[in-house]
Amino acid sequence: MIRATMTSFPHIADHLTEIRAEIAKAAKSAERAVAGVTLIAVSKTHPVEAVEAALTAGQRVFGENRVQEALEKFPRLREKHPDLELHLIGPLQSNKARDAVQHCDVIQSLDRDKLAEVLAAEMAKQNRRPKLFIQVNTGEEPQKAGIAPGNVDAFVAHCRDTLQLPLVGLMCIPPVDQHPAPHFALLGKIAARNGLTGLSMGMSGDFVSAIQCGATHVRIGTAIFGKRG
Ligand SMILES: *Cc1c(COP(=O)(O)O)cnc(C)c1O
Numbered sequence: 001m002i003r004a005t006m007t008s009f010p011h012i013a014d015h016l017t018e019i020r021a022e023i024a025k026a027a028k029s030a031e032r033a034v035a036g037v038t039l040i041a042v043s044k045t046h047p048v049e050a051v052e053a054a055l056t057a058g059q060r061v062f063g064e065n066r067v068q069e070a071l072e073k074f075p076r077l078r079e080k081h082p083d084l085e086l087h088l089i090g091p092l093q094s095n096k097a098r099d100a101v102q103h104c105d106v107i108q109s110l111d112r113d114k115l116a117e118v119l120a121a122e123m124a125k126q127n128r129r130p131k132l133f134i135q136v137n138t139g140e141e142p143q144k145a146g147i148a149p150g151n152v153d154a155f156v157a158h159c160r161d162t163l164q165l166p167l168v169g170l171m172c173i174p175p176v177d178q179h180p181a182p183h184f185a186l187l188g189k190i191a192a193r194n195g196l197t198g199l200s201m202g203m204s205g206d207f208v209s210a211i212q213c214g215a216t217h218v219r220i221g222t223a224i225f226g227k228r229g
Helices: 010-027 049-056 069-078 095-101 112-124 148-160 181-193 207-212
Strands: 038-042 059-064 087-088 106-110 131-136 167-172 198-200 217-220
Touching: 010 038, 010 049, 010 207, 049 069, 059 069, 069 087, 069 095, 095 112, 106 112, 106 167, 112 148, 131 148, 131 198, 148 167, 148 181, 167 181, 181 198, 181 207, 198 217, 207 217
Parallel strands: 038 059, 038 217, 059 087, 087 106, 106 131, 131 167, 167 198
Antiparallel strands: none
């Protein structure tokens, strides 16, 4: 009898091995502990089978950028893998806040007052407190979500002190046409002066630089799962 192969995505395990090695190397050269860098496997647009292949390879932390897609893929996987950790890394509409609070462990795209208030209300209602990152628009790009660097301190104070949200860090997506390192450095500076330790920065193309600049979470999609369709 021919056994069905465990997965039709054998490359994913290899990619994960390579990425983990690169993360370890980057951490070492930055004289940082490798355990201080969490790899978030960004599985958006990729099928459940691809996520399963990553789970089989030991990956437990995943990122999705749409609540709807996260809902379609993850509740079932979580039954089998209760230690799975799901991060929402894409824009969150207020009317999806309930689902996001219910199904995500971390929400990285807190980017406005209204959303902060809706999340605070949902967390109280559900008695569930996913950790939060504030998205910062380090490049001040008009088309991009995120709090402008100059407004972050006040927003942090509002979220943490007034709304008592479980804030853990900052997240950024640097402009595609610029060197990312100055953006990573800026994010680190803003986080440090606000007493936030989480730094979600670095994607497939720039995670080594992000780790050099202190990233605690790197969000990697393409380099693990391949190109998105
Ligand atoms: C898609 C996405 C990523 C992953 O990008 P890759 O270049 O595929 O690694 C990281 N962060 C956010 C916010 C994303 O939307």
